[in-house]
Every structure is written in C-alpha cells, then in structure tokens.
Amino acid sequence: MSEPILSIRHMVKRFGGLTAVNDVSLDIHPGEVVALLGDNGAGKSTLIKCVSGVHLPDSGEIRFEGRPVSFPKPIDARSAGIETIYQDLALANNLDVPANIFLGREMKNRYLGGLVQTLNDRQMLREAAQSLAALEIQFPTLTQPIESLSGGQRQAVAIARAIYWKARLMIMDEPTNNLGVPEQQKVLELIRRLRDQGVPVILITHTMPDVFAVADRIIVMHRGRKVAEKRMADTNASELVQYMVGALDDTRTVA
Amino acid sequence: MTDSNAIAAAMEPRLSADKRFVLLASRLWAWVFLGVMIVFFIIAVPLFGGATFLTVRNSQNILMAIVPVLLLGLGQTFVIIAAGIDLSVGWVMSLASVLSAHAIRASYNAGAPLFLAVFLGFAAGVGGAATVGLVNGLIIAKLKVPAFIVTLGTSFIVRGLSLLFSENTTVIGLPEGVRDYGNEALFYWVRGEGGGFYVLERPEVTGALLRSMDRILAWPVVITAVVVIFCIFLLKRTQFGRHTYAIGGNMQAALRTGIPVDRHIIKLYMLSSATAGIAGVLSTLRFTAGSAVIGDPLLLSSIAAVIIGGVSLFGGAGSIVGTVIGALIIAVLTTGLVMLNVQAFWQFIVVGAVVIIAVLIDQSRDLILGRRGRGS
Numbered sequence: 001m002s003e004p005i006l007s008i009r010h011m012v013k014r015f016g017g018l019t020a021v022n023d024v025s026l027d028i029h030p031g032e033v034v035a036l037l038g039d040n041g042a043g044k045s046t047l048i049k050c051v052s053g054v055h056l057p058d059s060g061e062i063r064f065e066g067r068p069v070s071f072p073k074p075i076d077a078r079s080a081g082i083e084t085i086y087q088d089l090a091l092a093n094n095l096d097v098p099a100n101i102f103l104g105r106e107m108k109n110r111y112l113g114g115l116v117q118t119l120n121d122r123q124m125l126r127e128a129a130q131s132l133a134a135l136e137i138q139f140p141t142l143t144q145p146i147e148s149l150s151g152g153q154r155q156a157v158a159i160a161r162a163i164y165w166k167a168r169l170m171i172m173d174e175p176t177n178n179l180g181v182p183e184q185q186k187v188l189e190l191i192r193r194l195r196d197q198g199v200p201v202i203l204i205t206h207t208m209p210d211v212f213a214v215a216d217r218i219i220v221m222h223r224g225r226k227v228a229e230k231r232m233a234d235t236n237a238s239e240l241v242q243y244m245v246g247a248l249d250d251t252r253t254v255a
Numbered sequence: 256m257t258d259s260n261a262i263a264a265a266m267e268p269r270l271s272a273d274k275r276f277v278l279l280a281s282r283l284w285a286w287v288f289l290g291v292m293i294v295f296f297i298i299a300v301p302l303f304g305g306a307t308f309l310t311v312r313n314s315q316n317i318l319m320a321i322v323p324v325l326l327l328g329l330g331q332t333f334v335i336i337a338a339g340i341d342l343s344v345g346w347v348m349s350l351a352s353v354l355s356a357h358a359i360r361a362s363y364n365a366g367a368p369l370f371l372a373v374f375l376g377f378a379a380g381v382g383g384a385a386t387v388g389l390v391n392g393l394i395i396a397k398l399k400v401p402a403f404i405v406t407l408g409t410s411f412i413v414r415g416l417s418l419l420f421s422e423n424t425t426v427i428g429l430p431e432g433v434r435d436y437g438n439e440a441l442f443y444w445v446r447g448e449g450g451g452f453y454v455l456e457r458p459e460v461t462g463a464l465l466r467s468m469d470r471i472l473a474w475p476v477v478i479t480a481v482v483v484i485f486c487i488f489l490l491k492r493t494q495f496g497r498h499t500y501a502i503g504g505n506m507q508a509a510l511r512t513g514i515p516v517d518r519h520i521i522k523l524y525m526l527s528s529a530t531a532g533i534a535g536v537l538s539t540l541r542f543t544a545g546s547a548v549i550g551d552p553l554l555l556s557s558i559a560a561v562i563i564g565g566v567s568l569f570g571g572a573g574s575i576v577g578t579v580i581g582a583l584i585i586a587v588l589t590t591g592l593v594m595l596n597v598q599a600f601w602q603f604i605v606v607g608a609v610v611i612i613a614v615l616i617d618q619s620r621d622l623i624l625g626r627r628g629r630g631s
C-alpha cells in the first residue's frame with residue numbers, strides 16, 4: 001500500500017477529567033474513503049477537530065504527507081491542504097456560487113499599481129464553472145444567491161470550494177444529514193468522485209447506509225478509543241453496530 | 256455525461272414563472288412607488304395646492320433636503336448589510352458640524368485662506384466623526400458588545416461632547432464666504448428677459464431676475480453624488496463590499512474562510528461615522544454655523560430611508576441605490592404633502608406606514624421563495 005497521507009499516532013485529548021480521545025492511531029491513504037463511525041460522544045468529532053486545527057491535542061503525533069505537523073488554528077490546517085466541511089458548510093447564503101468559492105480569497109483586478117483593486121467577478125465565475133465541471137456538477141445558473149439552491153447543491157458548492165483550493169484531504173461531518181434521499185445519493189456520488197480523483201475523504205457519520213455506499217475502510221470509535229478498524233469487505237452492519245455500542249472491542253479481545 | 260445530467264436534474268431549483276414575477280416586483284416596487292408618487296403629486300398639487308410640483312426649483316429643494324438624510328443612510332447601509340446598526344450617526348453629524356465650524360473659524364482667524372479653512376473644516380469634522388466610529392468599532396468587534404448598545408451609549412457621549420464644544424449653542428462667527436461653499440452651484444438658470452444658463456459662475460442679476468434664478472446641483476448635492484458613486488463602487492465592486500455582504504450573510508462562514516472580521520467591522524463603523532461627518536460639515540457650510548442639534552432629528556429618517564430601500568435589518572441584503580431611492584421617497588413624500596397643504600403630522604404618519612409596507616413586501620418575498628434562515 002502507498003504511503004499514508006495522514007497518519008495519527010497515540011493521540012490523546014482531554015477536557016478536564018474527561019478523556020475525549022484516548023490513544024488513537026490511524027492512517028489515511030491517498031484515494032480512499034474512510035468512515036469514522038461512532039455513537040454520540042464517542043470522540044470522533046474531537047479527533048477530527050484535532051486534525052483540523054480547532055483543538056490542540058494533549059499528546060500524540062500527526063504526520064501529514066510524511067511531515068510532522070501541528071495546527072494551532074483552523075487556518076493552518078487549511079493552508080496545509082486539510083479541508084473540513086462541517087454541517088453548516090460555512091457558506092454565505094446571500095452570495096452566489098463564485099463568491100462563495102472565492103470567499104476570503106477573492107480574485108482582483110489591480111489598477112494604478114494596486115492602489116485601486118476591484119473584484120474580478122468574470123474570472124471568478126469562469127474558474128468556479130470549471131471547478132464544478134471537473135466534479136461533473138451542473139447548476140442552471142451560478143449567479144443567483146445560493147439560498148435558492150437545495151441542501152445537496154450547497155453541499156456540492158462547499159466540496160467544489162475545497163477542491164478548488166487544492167484540498168489534499170477532505171473531512172466531512174455528517175454530509176448527508178438533513179438531505180432528502182435523492183440528494184443523499186448525489187452527495188455520496190460526489191464523495192466517490194473525489195476518491196477517484198485521488199483525494200482521500202474522512203467521513204464522519206453514524207448513518208450506516210452511507211458507510212456501505214462509499215467507504216473503503218471503517219474505523220469505529222467508542223468512548224474515546226478506536227475499537228475497530230475494518231476493511232469494507234470484512235464486516236457487516238450488525239457487527240459495526242456491536243462495535244459502536246461497545247459490545248465488541250478489538251483492542252480488548254484481539255491481540 | 257448522463258450522470259451529471261441526472262445530478263443537475265435532481266438538484267435543480269424550481270422557480271415558477273409567477274414566483275419569478277413576485278421576485279421582480281419586490282425588487283422594483285420602490286422605483287414604481289417613487290414614480291407613481293411623483294405622477295400623483297404632479298396631478299394633485301396643482302388641483303389642491305395651486306402650485307406646480309415639478310419645477311426646477313422644487314427638484315433642487317428636494318435634492319438639498321435629502322443630502323443629510325442620505326449621507327447618514329449611506330454609511331448605515333454598509334453597517335446594516337453587515338448585520339449591525341449605528342445609532343450614533345445623528346449626534347456624530349452634530350459633532351462634525353461643531354468641530355468643522357471651530358476649525359474653519361480658528362484657521363481663518365489665524366490667517367488661512369478661505370479654501371484652506373474650509374478644507375481644514377472637512378478634515379476636523381470628518382476626522383472627529385471617524386474617531387467616534389473607531390471607538391464604536393473597537394468596542395463592538397473586540398469586546399463583543401452588541402452594536403445597538405454600543406452606539407446608543409456613544410450617541411449620548413457624542414451628544415454631550417457636541418453640546419460641550421459648542422458651549423450649548425451654535426458656533427457662529429464664520430467667514431462670510433463659507434456660505435458659497437454650502438449654497439452655490441454647478442449650474443445657474445435664470446428665466447426671463449436677460450437671463451440664461453450659466454455654468455460655474457453666478458450671474459450678476461438683481462430684482463425679478465434674481466428671484467427667477469435657480470441653482471442647479473448645489474455643491475452639497477454634487478459632493479453627496481460623489482460619495483454615492485464611491486459607495487456603490489465600494490459595495491459592488493470591491494473585496495470590502497463582498498466581505499460586508501458575507502459578514503451579514505453568515506458571520507461564521509466569514510470567520511472560517513479567513514476574512515478579518517474584526518478589522519472589517521471597525522472599518523464599517525468608521526465609514527458610517529465618516530459619511531455622517533460629511534453631512535455635518537456640509538450643514539456647517541450651508542448655514543454658516545456649527546449646530547449641536549442639527550443631526551439628531553435625522554437619525555430615524557435615515558434608518559427609514561435605508562429600510563425603505565430594501566436593506567434587511569437581519570443583514571446580508573441591500574444596496575446603495577436602494578437607500579438613495581428610500582431617501583428620495585421620503586423627501587418627495589414630505590415635499591408633496593407640504594405642497595398639498597396637508598398638516599405636518601400626516602407626513603410622519605405616511606412615512607411610518609411606508610416603512611412598514613416596505614418591510615412587509617420584503618418579507619413576503621422571503622416567504623414566497625421559501626427562504627431558509629441565514630447561516631445554515
């Protein structure tokens with residue numbers, strides 16, 4: 001197997017007396033979708049926030065693309081190439097698709113030696129259309145505020161934004177939550193397409209059908225610890241549920 | 256490509272023709288309302304008031320009347336689009352008027368030429384105003400106190416300062432020529448025998464001809480127009496404007512995409528105070544006196560203009576052109592009702608009703624579009 005793009009070793013994160021992430025190690029390889037599974041409070045969100053720069057782990061090591069890294073702030077993780085798409089998507093609903101893709105990093109025309117700078121909306125529209133096309137996403141119009149788009153479409157905008165800014169690892173938090181069934185399928189299809197383009201995806205979820213639809217590998221967490229790591233072919237839904245509720249635990253029963 | 260077509264089909268937003276019509280109507284109603292109102296007054300004023308509504312002089316009076324309200328509203332438009340509010344602009348305008356009067360008088364008495372004195376008046380008025388905006392912005396952005404409370408507080412402080420600096424009265428004793436800066440115009444039009452059209456120079460006329468002389472585009476109107484164009488450019492064409500919309504649309508998204516939100520908010524309140532400051536200086540030039548009470552009555556009118564113009568108090572939506580139309584609607588309405596000899600209190604009642612109707616129209620648009628709550 002290829003070199004892991006992300007590898008976590010013995011990560012620990014405590015909040016006061018609570019150990020939210022307890023000695024977790026894992027690897028993510030290029031071009032795979034890894035589902036991070038667990039009940040509420042299992043520690044999967046905390047683990048992810050340590051990777052995306054929201055929390056600083058108390059101990060342990062993160063290596064990204066072979067180098068040890070530390071992300072004191074979310075922006076540090078993003079500039080390293082780790083994009084996290086939370087459930088609220090971080091989109092401005094009153095702006096159009098290109099404005100959202102380029103939010104905070106707008107393309108500008110410079111006049112008078114940079115004294116006067118205007119938005120280069122035409123260029124941003126062109127680039128946005130290209131990046132959506134690369135993901136085979138088609139919208140009837142890109143120049144309407146995205147509040148007129150459906151939940152799945154906005155999810156697609158968030159993904160396209162991450163890809164445009166050269167995300168080399170995508171972390172998605174419950175991406176199919178609050179979506180209708182057809183839209184869930186479209187988002188899962190997008191995730192597969194990301195994998196096919198070589199971008200690994202960590203999928204945080206507790207929706208079992210999502211896991212079986214897209215994941216190559218599954219990591220189950222329970223009470224802060226990693227209790228199972230399975231290849232898709234080697235497991236089934238009822239086994240995973242037993243891991244999730246703590247009935248099975250590889251770290252205890254298997255050497 | 257069947258794949259992507261399927262995605263497009265499943266994801267396509269459906270906006271029926273009638274919804275699109277409602278959307279268009281809700282965007283254009285302010286223009287239509289302004290047009291209908293002008294036509295109404297053109298017909299009704301001669302019938303009931305005996306005067307003519309649509310005259311050059313009347314149109315210029317309306318433009319002069321909207322100058323302060325509009326200037327207060329311009330900065331406010333930016334602030335409200337970013338989901339803030341600036342209640343201090345009325346007294347900030349007063350402060351700027353007082354400060355500019357002092358600066359003009361002092362520098363002129365110290366021997367400065369008039370144009371330099373006026374320039375220093377602008378610097379003192381707008382600079383003093385922007386300082387208040389800096390304080391507002393710092394407290395709102397860094398100490399996370401709600402804008403409503405901060406600007407309410409500073410408006411009292413600035414009120415006190417204005418009265419203090421003006422010694423509880425108006426600042427008078429300004430050089431005579433100041434009057435020209437606040438009242439003379441780009442064009443003059445004298446009707447009748449021996450009259451004509453003059454550019455940039457006031458014709459030497461007397462008697463009946465002087466009474467028939469109209470000033471077209473007085474300097475305060477020209478300056479305001481320049482500020483309007485600058486604001487349109489800033490809001491629509493620059494990163495500053497884009498970030499203003501983004502902060503009002505979804506503060507969390509703005510933060511997470513790396514927009515320097517705190518710095519931006521400070522700039523917004525400085526901009527708001529600065530346009531109020533310009534209004535204050537222009538009023539000093541117009542009346543050849545600094546007044547500590549000139550701005551306060553205009554605050555609510557300016558917010559009304561912004562709201563009528565379609566700026567959402569929840570942030571994220573609105574335009575400068577909308578605010579200009581809002582200010583025009585209020586001014587035309589007020590002038591028209593005066594010319595119809597309607598008693599003054601009716602003006603307030605009608606303006607109030609228009610504000611509420613404007614918000615109702617905006618809300619019905621959101622309802623019809625099934626607009627989701629912002630920030631999700």
